[in-house]
Amino acid sequence: MELNSDIQPVLKGGFRCNLCEIHVPNKASLDDHLKGRRHQKLSSVRATRKAQAESSLFVTGFARETSQLQLVDHFQQFGPVAEVIMDKDKGVYAIVEFSETEGMQSAFSHPQHTLEGQKLCVKPREKKEFRYIPKKKQYPRNLHLSVEHLSRELCQAASVNEQMQRVVECFQLSESEKKVRNLLVELLQGVFTEFFPECCVQPFGSSVNTFDIHSCDLDLFLDLENTKSFQARAKGSSDQAEECQSEDIQSEDSILSDIDLSTASPAEVLDLVAVVLRKCVPGVHKVQVLSSARLPVVKFSHRELDLQGDITINNRLAVRNTRFLQLCSKLDARLHPLVYSIRYWAKQKELAGNPFGGGPLLNNYALTLLIIFFLQNQDPPVLLSVNQLKEMACEEEDCVIEGWDCTFPSQPISVPPSKNTEDLCALLAGFFSFYGQFDFAGSVISLREGQALSITGFLNKIEEDEVMERRKKAGDRGLKTIRLGPVNVLDPFELCHNVAGNLNERTQKCFRRECEEAAKYCRSLQYQRKSTKGKVWGLVRLFAPLDGRARGLTGGTERELSISIPFKAAMLPDLVCSQLRLAGGHFRQLWFEKVCHAVVRVFQDVLKCSVAPSDGPVKDMMRREETEHGAVTDTNAAAHVGTDNEDVKQDYIIDCTLPARENGKNVQEANNNCASDTCPSTSSKECSPRDSVHVGLKRLLSCGDDTLGSPPSKRQMLDSGSKHPSALWHCLLWHRVWVGRRKVRHNLLKNLREASKPEGGSIELETQVTACIAQEHEEAQKLLEFTLEAEVLGCTEDTQTVLKFTPGEDHAGLFQDFFHFLESFLPKMTVKLLEKLE
Known part of the structure; x- marks a missing residue:
């Protein structure tokens, strides 16, 4: 396809339209864009502007009181004048546009123009490059209240308490x-x-x-x-024909x-x-x-x-949830300013408030529940738990919706007032301290209980819950599995709904880090006292927008290239869960082995990467793989990877280094056995993933008497004095597997028969998508070389496997795009494989 001047290839892949200022991933998308309404409209506007510039003159030298009509009368003698645009604010000049180019040329060739005794300076209109400037989206008033305006308003207050009340009034x-x-x-x-x-x-x-x-x-x-x-x-009233002709029935x-509401979808x-x-x-x-x-x-x-x-x-x-928030707001007047202040703080720190929806940000409902949970855990509590409120409701207020118990008093008079007397200033500082030290990874926040539940304890409780038993008998939609993640905040009534399920680990870390920073600031005098020198104080500094320091959510340049896969017992088959329970405090070794095996499969089977262990003949393998991939065509490339998959699973191993431990006779023996029989560093024979991880991790992951269900207060951390167990691979990427996956997936599903369509988001479907992407290229080329290290961290409830990426040479600048794709794709596919374990 011959490209016009508006289109240029991008080094990272795809094309950029300079006219519309957008990037498209491939030629098919480019063709669709060029035929689209936006590009066609901008092309038409640019052509019109160019024609106007070629038939216009720039005129200066006339008196300030000169009118447009006078200029039209003067230049009309050279040809029809389409428009005269005057600007007397920035300077006395005008643009005279002729209906035809000949009129402009005739006027320009005239030796001297004089108007009302003033000599006019006439020049061709300057030709500027057309640039599309999109209109700014108009938001309702005060959605983006400027920090400057709010700062002036807050600095006039006498205390932090008053500042928080003014925040409410502003929004x-x-x-x-x-x-x-x-x-x-x-x-x-x-x-x-x-x-x-x-x-x-x-x-x-x-x-x-x-x-x-x-x-x-x-x-x-x-x-x-x-x-x-x-x-x-x-x-049912067929025998009452006259009544059926009434106005309502006619409606x-x-x-x-044409529709039966009882059966309609x-x-x-x-x-x-x-x-x-x-x-x-x-x-x-x-x-x-x-x-x-x-x-x-x-x-x-x-x-x-x-x-x-x-x-x-x-x-x-949702209607019942609204009634619950209304009740909480009436029970304690401090909740209102707390919610408004913390919501605005979270928006300024880019933790919440996405105006376009979606994404890994806190929504207002989840943030409000976090505030209510914090108030439930004060001493004495500011707000009561949902179970406590339920006990105060009368029989007429009993409410069950879709099998969930949604009972609470309808009027605040039924609930005794709180004995907590802390002011707003102290409560706001307490919120940041509370969540700056909170164990998000190992806890489930339950407003119904009014306390944080351990993840393992919560999963066991769900299985034995009487409400769930009733729901199983009812057979309704409430039986869906809860989606646990880095932050788990249960809906007060729909206990299988995690209202923060959209958050990723990066958002959780950023939220906790910003809470720590805010808590540190709230201990200073700049927060607690009004400045006598007119400096900003209190909430003003707290509301300062996120600066350039390592923006975790906005893709700053300085960030750790790591992806975490948390331990989620709910995602594992029953047999594997039983094995983990039997393993007790050693459950990490079994789980880490399975995670590593799944990660290798994702890279090899799904993304068609070449993977080799850290030790052994790595360089020789890389050369061999590069030679083989470089020699094959597009059809052979996929076949090469696919046919060797079974061998690959056995040859590309996980290498776990065993740290020296006291009382480690057995460990030393295991080291000797591994070195003599299986380890590639001492033998040409390579061990399988299962053998390598099993031998290398059973002692490494031992944490004393930990059990899977031990309470948080008794959890033991991994031995900080020993080296964490790890697995290290060298990987080669051959295809742009992250480019155009959505479109390829859509076309693939559209062309398959209904009976043969794989499940959406399944391993089988994503493998086929990668194969289709590989077939689009004439030959496989080594795009990226990178190192992947897996390490198990955490204690009992917050165990996680951290995957750290170290890119090799990346002259084309592809790794950032590839890593951004992996952040969402790799954990999802790993969980899919773990769910299928036997």
């Missing part, structure tokens, strides 16, 4: 904004009642949970339970006759909701149905109110 919805939202809810209620008789529109979320801000969406729950009953009554017949109902929004609600536009989301939803915008909204039909738990 919360005004009474007029709340009234407008209520009017929109009433409008929607009236419209939907016409189409879904006896339905109910209930707002929930940020708009009504007392923690609203100017930018928050309007979340709505469309309750259709009464409508279903109405539809059933209408269908039901005309709108609901959520997607079908939401499609009907979207039609009603588009055609019957004034001011609503940009209606979009997201039926594949975790909770299907209809998104919409209101033009006049500059407001975004969501409508769901199966989110009763």
Whole structure:
């Protein structure tokens, strides 16, 4: 394909469109982009601007009081004038645009221009390179309140307590904004009642949970339970023909006759909701149905109110969560300013507040639950646990939604006030100290219990929980497995929902580090006392935006190239879990062996990399692999890796170095046996992954009397005086396996028969995707050489395997892109393989 001047190849792969300022990964994507609306529109605009410049003159020298009409009259004698643009603020000049190029040339060739006795200076218009400047997205007022404005407001306060109250005043919805939202809810209620008789529109979320801000969406729950009953009554009243002709029934017949709400899928109902929004609600536009989301939803915008909204039909738990937050806010007035202040702090530190949604950032709901949990753990507690609140509810307040017990008092008068008298300043400092030392990796935060549960204890409790037994009998959707991760915050009622499940380990580390930094600052006088010299103090310095120091979330240049795979018993088969329990304190050796084996398989089988141990004839292997890959064609490259996989699994081994230990006779014997029989450093015979890890780790990972379920207070760390067990590999990458995977995966699934389609995100599917990428290249080439070291760290509940990457020569600058791809891909694929262990 011949490239135009706007397109240039990128060294890292793909192409860049300088006109649209975007990057595309391959030629197919480039073709689609060049035919797309955006590129075509910008090309048209650029051509128009170029034509205007070629038929325009730059004119100066006229008097300041000269009008556009006078200039038009003067230059009209040379040809038709299309437009005159004057700028008298920056200087007395004008741009005269002619309808035809000939008029411009005639005017320019005129020897001298005079207007009202003033000599005019006429020059060709300067031709500037066209550049696309995207319009900035308009956010509602105060979404991005400037730090300068907020600083001036906060510095006028007399104390940190007052500063926190002013933060609330700056961000919360005004009474007029709340009234407008209520009017929109009433409008929607009236419209939907016409189409879904006896339905109910209930707002929930940020708009009504007392923690609203100017930018928050309007979340709505469309309750259709009464409508279903109405539809059933209408269908069953065949002997009452006259009643069936009533106005309500006619509405039901005309709108609901083609859909049975009792059997219709959520997607079908939401499609009907979207039609009603588009055609019957004034001011609503940009209606979009997201039926594949975790909770299907209809998104919409209101033009006049500059407001975004969501409508769901199966989110009763979210409505109950909103009522719970309302109760907590009424129980203690200190929660309100704490939530607003910590939310803004987290946004400034790039830990939360992604305006476009998604990504590994804290959402406002998860952050609010973290604050409530902190208040539950004060001495004395500021807020009670959900179980304690449940005991204070009366029988009429019992509430079970989808099998989950959601009972708590409806009025704060039923709950005795807290005996905690700490002020806001102390509580804010306490929040940072609390989470700066919190064991996220080994804990599950439970607001229902009001305490942190160990991961192993939590998993055992889930198996024996009476609520889960009832849910098993009910057979409903609540049986889904909880998604544990680096941060585990249980929903107060839906105990299988980790509201922080989207966070990765980097976010967790950044959150903890920023809490430590904030806690350190809160111990200083600059936080506690107002400056007498007019310097910034209190919250102002705390709210300072994240500076350039090693930004963990924004991809700073200085960061450790490591990926962690935490120990997750829930992801392992029952047989393996039983083996780990029998191993007791030695469970790490077995688990680390399986993780290393899975990691090797991901690189070899799925990504088609060449992997060799750290010892032995590494260089010879690398030369052999490079020669073989360089000699094969695109079709042979995949076959070469694929056909040798069985041998590869046996030859490319894990090399674990045994540290010297006291009372280590058996260890020394194991070293001798390994050196004489299997280790590549002393023998030409290479040991298998299983043999190598098993021999090298059984003593290394011993931690005394640790057990898998020991309480956190009794956990033992690995011996800090000994060398951590590790495995080291040298790897070669032959294909750009991270480029265009989504599109290749989509095309692959589209072309396969339904019966033969592999499961989405499975090992089999990702292996086929890599094979397709490999076949697109004429020959395999060594793209990257890097070293991978695996090390087991942590104590009983926070055991993890840390994979550290050291790139070799990288002249093309590919490793950062490859590593960014591995950060999400490698842990996911490793877990998939661990789930299939036998």
